[in-house]
Amino acid sequence: MKKKLFFCMVMVTICMCACGKKNAATDMESSHDETHLYESQTDISTVEETTQEETALEEVAEETECTEEETTLENAVEAVAEGNIDATEEVKPKQVVICIDPGHGGDSEGTKQEYDGILVMEKNLNYRIATSLKWYLEQNEGVKVILTRNGDYDLSLSNRIKYAVDNNADYFVSVHVNSRSTDEVDSHGCMVLMSCSRYQPSNAKVASVYDSEMRMAKSIISKLNVLGLPIANDWNTENTGGILQRVTTVGETYPDGSLADYYTLLYCGTKAGLPSIIVEHAFLSNKGDYRNFLSTNEKLDALAKADAEAIIESIR
Numbered sequence: 001m002k003k004k005l006f007f008c009m010v011m012v013t014i015c016m017c018a019c020g021k022k023n024a025a026t027d028m029e030s031s032h033d034e035t036h037l038y039e040s041q042t043d044i045s046t047v048e049e050t051t052q053e054e055t056a057l058e059e060v061a062e063e064t065e066c067t068e069e070e071t072t073l074e075n076a077v078e079a080v081a082e083g084n085i086d087a088t089e090e091v092k093p094k095q096v097v098i099c100i101d102p103g104h105g106g107d108s109e110g111t112k113q114e115y116d117g118i119l120v121m122e123k124n125l126n127y128r129i130a131t132s133l134k135w136y137l138e139q140n141e142g143v144k145v146i147l148t149r150n151g152d153y154d155l156s157l158s159n160r161i162k163y164a165v166d167n168n169a170d171y172f173v174s175v176h177v178n179s180r181s182t183d184e185v186d187s188h189g190c191m192v193l194m195s196c197s198r199y200q201p202s203n204a205k206v207a208s209v210y211d212s213e214m215r216m217a218k219s220i221i222s223k224l225n226v227l228g229l230p231i232a233n234d235w236n237t238e239n240t241g242g243i244l245q246r247v248t249t250v251g252e253t254y255p256d257g258s259l260a261d262y263y264t265l266l267y268c269g270t271k272a273g274l275p276s277i278i279v280e281h282a283f284l285s286n287k288g289d290y291r292n293f294l295s296t297n298e299k300l301d302a303l304a305k306a307d308a309e310a311i312i313e314s315i316r
């Protein structure tokens with residue numbers, strides 16, 4: 001008599017181990033106090049154990065119950081190999097977590113300018129762009145967006161990065177609107193701030209934090225240019241492709257000896273191994289920039305859409 005194998009259940013389990021515990025304890029002490037982006041720094045510590053690399057693969061435990069039909073072992077193996085059992089179909093792409101930071105908030109109003117009898121505050125423009133950016137980004141499969149603030153309140157710069165790290169963010173994008181640095185030039189246009197250092201901590205989220213930031217920065221500038229927003233004529237960014245990198249003025253260094261960043265967000269992001277950039281979309285102080293890019297929700301949403309497309313292109 002032909003031997004038959006009866007299966008009550010075919011279990012297909014694909015298991016992928018989570019990565020080890022991350023301990024990015026980075027004590028930071030600073031005497032920086034030079035701009036609204038710069039503040040006394042506190043500890044970024046206790047980066048919680050990450051669960052991010054625990055992908056959907058780990059959850060693919062597929063149960064296929066037999067009914068009355070008898071199945072041979074050979075058939076069962078073939079079915080898995082051919083994908084007839086859903087084991088592979090449920091494997092989703094790795095989720096990317098992007099932390100969007102609406103700059104300022106609460107008492108920190110950012111730059112301000114009166115137009116048409118109304119005092120326009122940077123913090124509100126940032127919030128609109130950021131929330132819109134979150135929506136556009138999340139239209140892409142496998143992208144999760146977290147916001148550092150969900151209302152009109154302030155939080156410290158170091159805590160914004162800490163929040164991103166604690167929530168397993170892969171990228172950090174701080175949303176701002178600019179104001180001219182001197183009275184001599186009525187600056188206009190866009191720029192992106194990124195780290196000046198190639199310091200790469202061992203627990204970094206990407207192969208090169210510096211290269212990831214550069215790629216994202218260039219992509220955003222390019223998309224904003226297409227929208228009609230030129231590279232800014234301030235901080236020499238017209239000669240650097242719209243990218244602003246500033247080193248500390250107090251001689252502080254990263255563990256590899258390279259000079260630390262001037263801006264707190266970038267300093268904290270680099271130390272945490274988290275690609276972090278600051279997007280200065282347009283100049284609220286410039287009437288043309290305001291009228292063309294900042295004066296309505298629709299115009300702010302267009303900036304967000306350009307950002308979203310640029311971010312996705314740079315990370316995929």
Ligand SMILES: [Zn+2]
Nearest residue numbers: 103110176177
């Ligand atoms: Zn700002």
